[in-house]
Each structure stands twice: as structure tokens, then as C-alpha cells.
Amino acid sequence: MELSDREYSTLQQMVEQGLADASRAISSLTTGQIQLNSPQLTWVQLSAMPRIAGVPDSVVVAVYLGIEGDLDGHLMLLFTEEGACRTVDLLMGQSLGTTPGLDDLALSALAETGNICGSSFLNAISDRTGLRVVPTTPAVVIDMAGAILESVVTDLYMNGDEVLMVETGFNGLVPGHFLLMPNQDSMAKLLAALEALL
């Protein structure tokens, strides 16, 4: 799928706004210590997706939310195990290194991080386009990066071979990724909605 320069910059602007909202929401809970960097929008071949977070059998902590409503797609936060523990510390207002491992409480804190990032991001898209988009409840999975991403890729393959991936990192203390992957039909809907705004 090809994007015109104008479509690309409108999309970029909307995504930046959404991430700024998500960033504000999450930093207000963590006294500003978790922030999202400005996003990269790239077309990625689905076959290459399982490798985006490093070697496909490296273990990661993923917080996954499906996108439902007028658009279909996937949101995912990916952390190393250490990054996930640090995120929990920041959310709980503890000094870094307090969380030794990911127990049930830690996992639900991570799910909540996904919820907050996802909801505020999708709200921004809703507000701007008038499309109704909501996240599913989050799932937290600790497993091989490739295996987790593969499950998303499989769904996306149903209607295309590539995906527009919005990728951003958590700055500073918590290395991680925030990924937005709409399927191709939804991409077309999203662009049509953006076009109507121009």
C-alpha cells in the first residue's frame, strides 16, 4: 500500500498526538519518569516481524491489546524482563530494583500500563477521526518474542503481506517498544477518515 506525502504526514501527526496523550497519562502515574519517544512509522514485511525485537527466541514481556470497533488491529508493549520490572517499580513508586520478579501483582500493573497507553492512544484516534476504536482487555505474556509476534502476524496475514508499524520506545529508565499494527483493510478506513478531515 502506498501513502501519499500528505496522508503520511496527517497520519504521523495523529499518531504523535495519540502517543503524546498516552505519554501524559502514563507519566502522571509515574511522576514523569516513563515517557514515550516520538514515533517511527514504517512499512514492515510481515515475514520480518518476528525479528523486530531481536532474535526470535529471546524472552520478552509483552502486553497485548487488540483493537476493536471500526478498526481492526493490534497494540503491543514489549519489554525485556528487567525493563518490565523497572516499569512496575515506577508505577508502584518504589526505587528501581525493588521488584525482583514478575508476580501476579506485577503482571497486573503491567496490564494496567498497557491499558492506559492503549486507551489514551486510541481515544486520540477516535476524537480526531470520529471512528469508534476501543482496546480489548490486555493480556500479559512472558515468552519468546518471535512466538508472541507470530500470533499477531498470522492475523494480519489474512489481509495483506505488510503492515504499517508505529514504533516508539519508552525513554530513559525503561527500554521497551510500543507497537501499533492496523490491518490493511483498517488502514484504508483510517486513511479515508483522515482524508475527510483534510
Next chain:
Amino acid sequence: MNEPMAVGLGELKGSRDPEAQLVCYGLGSCIGLALWDLRSRVGAMAHIVLPDSALSRGPVVQPAKWADTALPAALELMAGMGASRTTTVARIAGGARMLNVVGAGSRLDIGARNIEAVREVLRRHDMRLTAEDVAGTWGRTLTLHVGTGRLVVSTAGRGEQEL
């Protein structure tokens, strides 16, 4: 020892080199199909992504991506390397449900459909399925040692086993 040959999403690779290892890294909902001919010691592995090539929107350019087209392609590749299908056995791993999300419904449970599709296509081609490690909610790395036919499934936190 040779560098393991990674079999990526939708890929098919075969070898008759006794030192070779064919590997599907990080299988989630996909299926790793390992074929090995015990007579010629030719091995092949396919990284199957989806159950049926009828789901393809365009022409099938990557047969190993789909369960129904992966098996014939793998058998053909192996025949070209001197394998005989009557002495070839099949083993599979994968088909997990990694993301258990309430509300996302069946669209994320492609793993179960993949397992069924691969079993069915093996039956249709009269291929023996001698072992499987499928379903569940965890990822798997599948390694076929071509020289011996040894097939190992490894996981993150659930150890490894031979199939």
C-alpha cells in the same frame, strides 16, 4: 558444526548434509513441520503460517506458508534430494494460542485451525505423523538434526524434549 539453517515464516528448507540443523525459532501459532526420510536421511522443515491457501488474496508464491501447499512442496523438495516418501515420517510442533484475550474471539486462535489443517493434509497424503507437540499457550523452537533425524522442541521455561 554447521551454522543452524533458520526456517523463517512461510519458508521451506531441506538438506541432505548430515551435519545440518534445520530450525524454526519461536513458533507461536505457526506449525513447524519436520519431515525426515529414514532411508536417505534427507530432512526438510516448513514454517506453516495459515491453514488453507484458499485464504490467500493473491497467487500462492510461498507454498510453505499454507498447510495444504506446504506438504506437497516439501515432499517435492525432498524427492529432488533423493528421498522416498514411503520411508519419510512427519512430526509437528506449534499451534499455540499465545494471546488469550477476552473478546478477541477466534481470530487469534489460528493455532488450533493450523493444527487441524496440518493433520488433515498429512492424512490426505497418507503420511505418517509419528509425533507431535502442539497447542498450549507457549512458544517453541524446533530443531531437526538432519544426520540422525533427532528432533528437539525447546521452550522458554518449560525445558526441552525430543519428539
